[in-house]
Amino acid sequence: MIIGICLFSCNSSKKSVDKVNEVSPSAVVDTIRIENKELDYQIIIMDIGFESWLATQRSSNFYIQPTLESKNKFYVMEWNRRVMNPQVYNSNLYMQPIDYDHQIDYGMEVNYLLYMYFQFFQDKYNQRLY
Numbered sequence: 001m002i003i004g005i006c007l008f009s010c011n012s013s014k015k016s017v018d019k020v021n022e023v024s025p026s027a028v029v030d031t032i033r034i035e036n037k038e039l040d041y042q043i044i045i046m047d048i049g050f051e052s053w054l055a056t057q058r059s060s061n062f063y064i065q066p067t068l069e070s071k072n073k074f075y076v077m078e079w080n081r082r083v084m085n086p087q088v089y090n091s092n093l094y095m096q097p098i099d100y101d102h103q104i105d106y107g108m109e110v111n112y113l114l115y116m117y118f119q120f121f122q123d124k125y126n127q128r129l130y
Contacts, residue, residue, distance in 0.1 A: 001023075010033065029063040030045075030046065030047060030048060030049065030050045030051035030052070031044065031045070031046045032044070032045045032050070032051060032113065033045075034109060034110055034113065041106070043110055043113065043114065045117050046110045047117070047120070047121070047124070049120075049124065050117065050120050053120050053123075053124075054113075054120070057110060057116060057119075060108055060109065060112040063108075063112060063115070065107075065108045065111055068108070068111035068112055069102060069106075069111055070113045071115055071118075072100060072102075072111055072114050072115055072118070073100070073102040074129075074130070075114075075115070075118045075129050076100040076102075076114075078129045078130070079094065079097070079098055079118075079129060081096070081099045083096060083097045084095075084097070093121075093125055098114075100114070102111055103128060
């Protein structure tokens with residue numbers, strides 16, 4: 001199972017989106033990449049089924065950015081705590097920390113996709129990040 005999320009510093013909501021399906025020997029892995037090379041940040045979400053699951057969820061228009069930022073702040077802190085405790089939490093699920101600074105405006109799209117990934121992750125792997 002490949003799960004990866006990387007987020008590097010950003011201070012603007014200007015970004016490009018690239019959605020790709022990569023084929024592995026056993027399954028198709030959904031990969032959603034949002035990046036801004038000028039501002040040096042990137043978020044990559046790779047998990048089987050995420051893109052199709054996302055298509056069935058409420059759109060970003062249903063949410064407001066401050067709410068997503070607040071929830072993401074909490075989820076990221078808990079996620080990173082679990083990454084740092086591989087003897088307690090499955091290191092195959094919590095592979096790498098997420099660099100998310102709640103004082104930076106990442107924009108609606110990044111916050112929406114990150115929040116939705118946390119929802120997907122909790123459902124798919126029966127994990128609770130609260």
